Amino acid sequence: MVGRAVEHKFEGKHVSKDNWRGVVLAQVPIMKDWFYITYEKDPALYIHQLLDDYTEGNLCIIPEIPPAEVKSDVDSDILTGQCVQFTRSDGSKKIGKVIYQVPAKPSVYFIKFDGDVHIYVYNLVEKIC
Structure with missing residues (x-):
């Protein structure tokens, strides 16, 4: 599952x-x-x-979507523990910390923002400049 x-x-x-x-x-x-x-x-x-x-x-x-491949690369979790900044549409910013990488979806992380009781789930992708 x-x-x-x-x-x-x-x-x-x-x-x-x-x-x-x-x-x-x-x-x-x-x-x-x-x-x-x-x-x-x-x-x-x-x-x-x-x-x-x-x-x-x-x-x-949902059967048409195959299960995600679990990645076992130990060094792939370089973001956990890192501070992040999120910019809202109104320009205000909030600071948080990456607290967990989902093994079944290696690009998905749990983020806890300062002053917020919720834990958010984000699919983080590399930005190529």
């Missing part, structure tokens, strides 16, 4: 079911029934017990 694109159904307002597309990023190390996941609608990091949702039919693995 790790590295796979999924469609997750949530019960929304008025008992409707909302579909959210996302990617299962990793299994939580000390809680094997829990998984880290992020969604297209919201780049924050979520933790869910996905196996229950899968058996109840509320989580579908």
Whole structure:
């Protein structure tokens, strides 16, 4: 399931079911029934017990997208621990730190910004000048 694109159904307002597309990023190390996941609608990091949702039919693995290849290169994680700066559309800036690289998606990192309680998920690509 790790590295796979999924469609997750949530019960929304008025008992409707909302579909959210996302990617299962990793299994939580000390809680094997829990998984880290992020969604297209919201780049924050979520933790869910996905196996229950899968058996109840509320989580579908999207079959047309093959699982990501897990990269085992030990030295590839050079960004973890690095400070980053994000510039908002209004020109204001926020400072944060890269706290984790997702093994199933090596270009995906968790970033924690100063003064914000959320952890954000970003797909970082190299900028070529």
